[in-house]
Amino acid sequence: MMPTKLHPALIGFTVLVFIFLVGPLVIVVGSALSDTTYLTFPPQGLSLRWFQNIFEIDAFRRTILTSLQVAVISTFVALIIGIPASYAMSRYRIQLPRWLSTLFILPVLVPELVLGFSLLKNLAFQFNAPIYLSLIIGHTILILPYVIRVISASLASFDFSIEEAAISLGSPPLKTFFTVLLPNVRSGVIAAFILAFITSVNDVSISIFLTGPGISTLPIQLLAHMEQFFDPTVASVSVMLMVLTVAVMAIVERTLGLTFLAK
Amino acid sequence: MTKPLSIRNITAHYGQTKVLEDLSLDIGEGELVSLLGASGCGKTTTLRLVAGFLQPTSGTITLGGKDLTRLPAHQRDIGLVFQNYALFPHLSVADNVGFGLKQRGVSGADKTKRVNAMLERVGLAHLAERLPGALSGGQKQRVALARALVIEPQLLMFDEPLSNLDAKLRVDMRVEIRQLQRANGTTSVYVTHDQEEAFSISDRVAIMHAGKIMQLDTPENLYQRPANAFVARFVxxxxxxxxxxxxxxxxxxxxxxxxxxxxxxxxxxxxxxxxxxxxxxxxxxxxxxxxxxxxxxxxxxxxxxxxxxxxxxxxxxxxxxxxxxxxxxxxxxxxxxxxxxxxxxxxxxxxxx
Missing domain, CATH: 2.40.50.140 (Nucleic acid-binding proteins)
Known part of the structure; x- marks a missing residue:
């Protein structure tokens, strides 16, 4: 048999795509390490002082914390709502109307700015909800469709007769959900967690309406910072966000993975 | 431990569609009865009603004199063997087999002993630590069988257990199932659409059509003396x-x-x-x-x-x-x-x- 030879054009194309994907990351990381007081690439001189700068500015310290809290809480809320919802839609797919699953995806179709604005108008003005609570509600609405989508996808390959097998062996339905179903959609839950967390941490369009005096999220603070300064802090915050995200992914994978392995 | 099953005047609906009509069936202690028929005849519905996954519109199901009709599925003490095995993918073979024992509060050395003895009987002792994904179809079905048998249920039910296996293995497995069922003397319901399988494995066979039992008899009588034109054509x-x-x-x-x-x-x-x-x-x-x-x-x-x-x-x-x-x-x-x-x-x- 002839070994399959890659077409040179295909190799070229792949390299281009790769550059297109990785290029911006290289530029951001490079800029963050620059010793200059303005954003530049390639970096001139190497320095970590812009990373240090993040923690010297009080607003960054506070917003990082807020962003993490909002992301963790809204992700958990979204999972608590999303897992049972996905389960119900997969388990009773035949009995339930088909538009129901579309309904849960709808928030994605609404421009986030509109969502943010309507939340501002209703939650913040009408009900006078605290900023922190409004942020969590807004982020939960934003990430719920992703959670449902990802978990439904992993439930699609789940064989529900496994659940019946467990019940027939004497395991009550609720217990079966935790001991049999959840461990088998673990990868979906992890993926949903990561996707939801990242979406929340990076969100601008909803947060911009819901943040207010004293409480802001990191991306909003970044915007505010950029309006006044053009130093590499912006780049170093981005790098930090990337590292943070990878760390979260690693932690989630590790902890959830180990918990379930130890059954 | 094993009990006679009695299904009395069961009618069942899916939404507006009537799937079983006034069905009655008695299975003696230690007897294996097959429900045989084409898809849609109601055989799987009958099994799911007895298992407790469906509720009948009317009628009663009793096992050893105890009324099961409104009892939740997990309290029925019925061993089930599924067509697609339905093993727990995240648990080892031994943990799959031990699952039902764990629910019954059996643990430690007692559980290990019973699991090992059962794995020995189905010839899978050497695979105890494997995950189901690493097993062949025949091995998976043996695990499923062991998992259902180890809890020593009052009733054993099979839902087309062999239809995912190839022809040769199917014949071997049905002999194996019959031997295990005989040895344990467990009252059993066996659902299949395969006439040869039903006839070879059963004490009696119920030929079903459109939600009714057309004839319930020994394989010999069904084959030689069908009671009506439907059964005659069927055999x-x-x-x-x-x-x-x-x-x-x-x-x-x-x-x-x-x-x-x-x-x-x-x-x-x-x-x-x-x-x-x-x-x-x-x-x-x-x-x-x-x-x-x-x-x-x-x-x-x-x-x-x-x-x-x-x-x-x-x-x-x-x-x-x-x-x-x-x-x-x-x-x-x-x-x-x-x-x-x-x-x-x-x-x-x-x-x-």
Missing amino acids: GFENLVSMKVVARDGAQVTAEAAGGVKLTLGLEHFGEIPDAFVLACRADGLSVTDNMAVEGIPTTLGLRTYLGRAYQYQSETAAGTLVANGPLSRPLEPGSAAKLVPVPDQCTILAME
């Missing part, structure tokens, strides 16, 4: 000919079919023959001969097919198209005239419906 009586008795003479009865065809039937083979009846014959039960002097159904032979053990003919007769077999030694040409002679022990008599 391979291809030719059903309506007849009327025109003369009775001691042990001989002369009957006439449409088109004036007359046949003489002996009571020693058919027992009592009512005045109007249906003569049911397998293809082997109508022997094709070109000897026009014998008594038989006159025919014009149609398409001839080679079966290996015989030639089969689509035969046009005054009583309709019949399927009949003729000897390999004398292949007859399509279009030629012949006679179809009933072979008594391959034919049976049905009451007119």
